Amino acid sequence: LHGTMSAEVASAVDAGEGSSNGAAPKLSAKxxxxxxxxxxxxxxxxxxxxxxxxxxxxxxxxxxxxxxxxELADQRAEKKRKDMEEAGEEEVDRRLTVTxxxxxxxxxxxAKKEKGKAAFGWDIFNQDSLYKAHKxxxxxxxxxxxxxxxxxxxxxxxxxxxxSLAHGGSGFQPSTDKLEAMVDDVLERSEKRxxxxxxxxxxxxxxxxxINDRNKHYNKKIERAFGQYTKVIKExxxxxxxx
Numbered sequence: 001l002h003g004t005m006s007a008e009v010a011s012a013v014d015a016g017e018g019s020s021n022g023a024a025p026k027l028s029a030k031x032x033x034x035x036x037x038x039x040x041x042x043x044x045x046x047x048x049x050x051x052x053x054x055x056x057x058x059x060x061x062x063x064x065x066x067x068x069x070x071e072l073a074d075q076r077a078e079k080k081r082k083d084m085e086e087a088g089e090e091e092v093d094r095r096l097t098v099t100x101x102x103x104x105x106x107x108x109x110x111a112k113k114e115k116g117k118a119a120f121g122w123d124i125f126n127q128d129s130l131y132k133a134h135k136x137x138x139x140x141x142x143x144x145x146x147x148x149x150x151x152x153x154x155x156x157x158x159x160x161x162x163x164s165l166a167h168g169g170s171g172f173q174p175s176t177d178k179l180e181a182m183v184d185d186v187l188e189r190s191e192k193r194x195x196x197x198x199x200x201x202x203x204x205x206x207x208x209x210x211i212n213d214r215n216k217h218y219n220k221k222i223e224r225a226f227g228q229y230t231k232v233i234k235e236x237x238x239x240x241x242x243x
Contacts, residue, residue: 137185140181140185141178141181141182141185143174143178144174144175144178147174147175151173
């Protein structure tokens with residue numbers, strides 16, 4: 001079927017090329033349909049090729065591809081604006097065309113993105129990040145608030161101070177399931193810390209200018225801070241041409 005379609009379309013195209021100087025060739029309904037299918041196949045093949053090239057650019061240079069997509073979006077917006085000006089139409093604010101459902105979905109998506117956003121740099125140690133980590137652990141542990149309140153109501157000296165005589169009391173005792181959940185959470189966080197502080201691979205080709213790991217990290221910090229200023233001096237010392 002594919003060979004028959006190609007042959008018929010090719011014959012129709014050849015007939016059209018032979019009479020290109022004259023009137024347009026007359027195609028039968030079947031030939032016209034086959035010709036349109038061939039054009040659609042060519043267009044699909046071209047779109048697939050463009051998408052594969054774009055995917056390769058996204059994988060090799062994501063920042064450059066994102067910049068290219070922004071430029072294309074700006075070009076499309078500028079073209080649309082010029083077309084509207086030529087047609088005498090007024091540009092409509094995009095916010096006026098957004099429905100309530102779309103606006104709520106956009107706000108939920110934005111809030112979810114901000115909530116799951118990872119802290120960066122020294123923000124890892126600020127109070128907000130520590131509080132978020134605490135709330136995240138509480139969602140997993142789920143303390144028994146009812147049992148806690150009941151124990152507090154039964155014990156008149158629930159909050160004991162140094163002057164209290166009720167020493168050695170049992171106080172509030174969580175259930176075994178809660179204790180096991182807390183132990184599992186502590187072990188899980190310890191395992192995550194061990195994975196996070198894993199030993200980095202060593203590069204055989206790298207210059208060895210340290211005597212231990214602590215000195216290695218210190219030299220890296222010095223290089224980041226002053227490497228661009230001491231590059232020439234270091235090269236002269238290695239070549240032996242320093243004054």
